[in-house]
Amino acid sequence: MxxxxxxxxxxxxxIALAHEGGHLVMAKRAGIRVLxxxxxxxxxxxxxxxxxxxxxxxxxxxxxxxxxxxxxETEEDLNCPEAERYQAKSPWQKFLTLVAGPLxxxxxxxxxxxxxxVFAGVPTGVSHEIETVTKGQPAEAAGLRPGDKLxxxxxxxxxxxxxxxxxxxxxxxKKLVLTIDRAGQSLKIAATPTLNPKLNIGLLGFSPKPIYxxxxxxxxxxxxxxxxxxxxxxxxxxxxxxxxxxxxxxxLAGPVGIAQIxxxxxxxxxxSLVYFTAFxxxxxxxxxxxxxxxxxxxxxxxxxxxxxxxxxxDPKLENQINYWGFVFLLALMALVSAHDILRILRGQ
Numbered sequence: 001m002x003x004x005x006x007x008x009x010x011x012x013x014x015i016a017l018a019h020e021g022g023h024l025v026m027a028k029r030a031g032i033r034v035l036x037x038x039x040x041x042x043x044x045x046x047x048x049x050x051x052x053x054x055x056x057x058x059x060x061x062x063x064x065x066x067x068x069x070x071x072x073e074t075e076e077d078l079n080c081p082e083a084e085r086y087q088a089k090s091p092w093q094k095f096l097t098l099v100a101g102p103l104x105x106x107x108x109x110x111x112x113x114x115x116x117x118v119f120a121g122v123p124t125g126v127s128h129e130i131e132t133v134t135k136g137q138p139a140e141a142a143g144l145r146p147g148d149k150l151x152x153x154x155x156x157x158x159x160x161x162x163x164x165x166x167x168x169x170x171x172x173x174k175k176l177v178l179t180i181d182r183a184g185q186s187l188k189i190a191a192t193p194t195l196n197p198k199l200n201i202g203l204l205g206f207s208p209k210p211i212y213x214x215x216x217x218x219x220x221x222x223x224x225x226x227x228x229x230x231x232x233x234x235x236x237x238x239x240x241x242x243x244x245x246x247x248x249x250x251x252l253a254g255p256v257g258i259a260q261i262x263x264x265x266x267x268x269x270x271x272s273l274v275y276f277t278a279f280x281x282x283x284x285x286x287x288x289x290x291x292x293x294x295x296x297x298x299x300x301x302x303x304x305x306x307x308x309x310x311x312x313x314d315p316k317l318e319n320q321i322n323y324w325g326f327v328f329l330l331a332l333m334a335l336v337s338a339h340d341i342l343r344i345l346r347g348q
Contacts, residue, residue, distance in 0.1 A: 004263025009062045011262055011277045013039070015105065015284055016064035022104025023066045023097060024053075030093035033069040033084040035076050041065070068097075087315060091307040098296045098303065105285030106228065109278040114224035116278070120271045121212035122223055126161045129209040132268050137205020142191035144180070144206055151186070152179035161208050168193050172202030207268065231282040239290070254336035257343070293325025 017039070024037050034053045038044075042059035049055070069077055070085030082088055086097070128149045133139050150164055151157060154177050158164040168176065172195035180187045193202030215223065240246075253261060258280075265276040289297040299322065306312045 003266050004259050007266035007273060008259035008262040011273070011280065013062055013064065014277060015108070015281050018104045018108040018281065019101040019284060019288070020064045020066040022100035022102070023068070025104075026097045026100035027066075027068050027086075028053075030089055030097055031084060032086050032089060032093070032097060033080050035067040035069055035080075037064070037066050039064050087312065091303050094303045094306075095300060098300050099289070101296055102285040102288040105281045105288070106232070109231065109281035109285070110224050110228045112274060112278040112281070113227045114220050116271065116274055117215060117220035117223045118217060121214040122220075123210045124213045125211045126165075126208040127211050128158075128161050128164075130206045131209035132207045132264075134205035134207075137203070138191045138194055139204040139206040142178075142189050142204075144178075144189060144191070144204070145182070147182070149181040150178060150208075151181050153177070155179075165208070168204055169201035172196075174202075210271075212271070227278070228282060231279055232286060235283050235286045239286070252336050254333050254340050256337045257340035260340070292329070294322045294329055295325070298322065298325055 020037065024034055027034050028051075036054040036056060038054075038056040038058055040058035040061035040063065044056050044058050047054050047056040067076075068086050069080040070087045071077070077085070086094065089097075128151070130139075130144060130146055130148045130150065132146055133144050150161065153164055153167055156167075157179075158167075172193050175190055175192045178189045178191060180189055191204055193204050195201070196203050242252075262273070262276065265273045288295050289300075291301045292298045299318075302313045302318050
């Protein structure tokens with residue numbers, strides 16, 4: 001649990017810094033005063049002021065935030081010159097300021113993936129070595145351990161680990177005898193894959209260790225763009241299925257579930273955790289562009305309306321709509337988180 005919480009805090013603080021940093025940079029370029037750019041929440045423990053912006057670190061150093069002049073009704077907002085407020089800027093400047101956050105998440109994912117490819121290589125397959133064993137699953141109950149090498153199943157040797165995994169997937173509910181090489185010692189271990197109803201395949205609950213191959217820097221750049229594009233498509237497909245009923249809310253993960261998933265990636269290794277960080281960056285970037293009130297995409301809708309009307313939407317109406325959008329998102333998050341907790345308690 002501690003690993004999950006720490007890794008979750010680190011990953012999502014990086015993501016928040018990228019997102020809010022995008023808003024910070026573009027707002028300043030548009031001439032909008034940024035009141036504060038902070039890390040964490042709670043009482044302020046350190047701060048420095050530069051170019052009318054307070055850069056702060058707060059007591060609970062998780063996530064990040066940016067406060068832009070004109071978005072609130074605090075004394076700082078009211079004392080800010082009218083020309084430096086968000087509302088005083090053109091629709092184009094507002095648009096760029098809003099989309100800069102999500103786009104910075106996508107850029108962060110691209111950079112992470114390129115760096116990962118340069119230093120760790122790219123996955124080209126999986127080895128016979130077991131990297132992780134999931135708690136409460138048949139693999140753990142049978143006695144499999146990280147570091148074991150799967151040699152054969154029911155006496156059939158597999159040169160390619162992918163073939164062995166496919167065999168397991170196709171034999172849900174059937175007892176399998178696994179031949180394991182454990183530090184040079186040959187062992188026979190019996191295990192029965194359980195059926196995963198969503199995937200309709202048999203699973204033992206272990207992950208094989210990936211095989212990475214080094215590539216040159218130019219190939220790394222191509223790999224980064226390719227993977228980022230693939231992640232964007234996957235995210236859009238999931239959103240589409242959610243809207244059409246192909247994916248239900250119970251299939252989603254809230255903060256609790258994501259923290260658990262982050263912990264699993266952290267236990268798998270640094271490379272897996274970094275790759276997951278890139279994937280979540282893409283998710284956050286795309287989801288924030290959706291036209292939902294309170295999200296950047298929802299606020300962009302008001303900018304587009306202003307563009308066509310040649311007149312800004314009443315700020316009070318916009319704030320009210322964004323407020324109820326925020327309430328809706330909090331309720332949705334609470335619902336999904338409750339399902340996450342129930343799923344964890346059931347050992348799923």
